[in-house]
Amino acid sequence: MKNVLKASLMTLVLFMAAQLTYAQVKSDYNKDADFSKYKTYTFAGWEKNSSESVNDFDKKRILDALKSEFDSRGMTLAETGGDATITLFIVVDEKTSTTAYTTYNGGMGYGGRWGWGYGAGGMGTSTTSYSENDYTEGTLVVDMYDTESKDLVWQGILTAVVKEKPEKREKGIPKKISKLMKTYPVAATK
Numbered sequence: 001m002k003n004v005l006k007a008s009l010m011t012l013v014l015f016m017a018a019q020l021t022y023a024q025v026k027s028d029y030n031k032d033a034d035f036s037k038y039k040t041y042t043f044a045g046w047e048k049n050s051s052e053s054v055n056d057f058d059k060k061r062i063l064d065a066l067k068s069e070f071d072s073r074g075m076t077l078a079e080t081g082g083d084a085t086i087t088l089f090i091v092v093d094e095k096t097s098t099t100a101y102t103t104y105n106g107g108m109g110y111g112g113r114w115g116w117g118y119g120a121g122g123m124g125t126s127t128t129s130y131s132e133n134d135y136t137e138g139t140l141v142v143d144m145y146d147t148e149s150k151d152l153v154w155q156g157i158l159t160a161v162v163k164e165k166p167e168k169r170e171k172g173i174p175k176k177i178s179k180l181m182k183t184y185p186v187a188a189t190k
Contacts, residue, residue, distance in 0.1 A: 023160035023176045027183035033146065033153040035185045041075050042082035042147070047089040054090055054138075058169060062088070062140065065177035072188035073181075082147060089141040092162065094134065102128045136162040142180065156180045 029035075043063065051059055066086070067077055075084075104126040137159065144154040158180040163169050181188070 023158060023179055025156070025158055025180050025183055027154065027156040027180070029154040029185050030151065033151075033185075035153070038075060038084045038144075038146075040078040040082040041070055041084040041086055041144070042078050042080060044085045044087045047087050047141075047143075050090045051088070053092040057166065058173065061170060061173040062177065065174040066142065066181075068174070069177060069181040069184075069188065072190040073184065073186045074189060084153070085145045085147045087143045087145070089143070091139045093137050093139075095137045097133045097135065099131050099133070100128055101131075102126055136164075138162045140180075154184060156183055 043066075046059075054062075070077070105124055138161075139157065139159045142154075142156040142158075143152055145151060146153050158176055160172075160176050163172055
């Protein structure tokens with residue numbers, strides 16, 4: 001029984017750890033839009049000063065990763081007047097995850113096959129421990145507008161845990177942007 005409890009606890013801990021490192025992606029797009037006509041794009045900047053919660057290094061990592069992904073779809077960055085206009089919005093929140101672990105120490109006893117019969121029973125005890133883990137979660141929203149009509153044609157939303165170490169962000173940001181861009185209606189060709 002103890003081995004089953006230990007295995008269950010390990011599974012729960014691994015599941016929680018995976019949830020904390022997992023990047024969640026959502027997207028939506030205009031089904032009537034002709035995405036093949038977008039050959040150039042312009043970055044219009046960060047919405048509502050949302051970039052204030054991100055340092056300059058990470059802003060560059062995000063922009064470079066997006067540029068690489070759009071390049072791989074045959075689109076070229078234009079300083080002004082692109083076929084599409086890209087805006088970015090980011091929110092960073094401090095979060096806490098709580099994990100509960102219950103240890104059960106059962107009593108000794110025998111009650112027959114259906115719970116009645118001769119024998120002596122004992123009471124079991126249990127103890128529940130809680131642990132909390134603080135982490136930072138970031139949500140990046142990428143909006144793509146048709147420059148001429150000003151209509152929103154694609155929106156991608158990426159939510160992930162923000163890594164504290166710069167080396168991890170340097171490797172992780174492009175991977176997460178790549179995962180987000182897999183939801184873009186045009187597949188990468190490079």
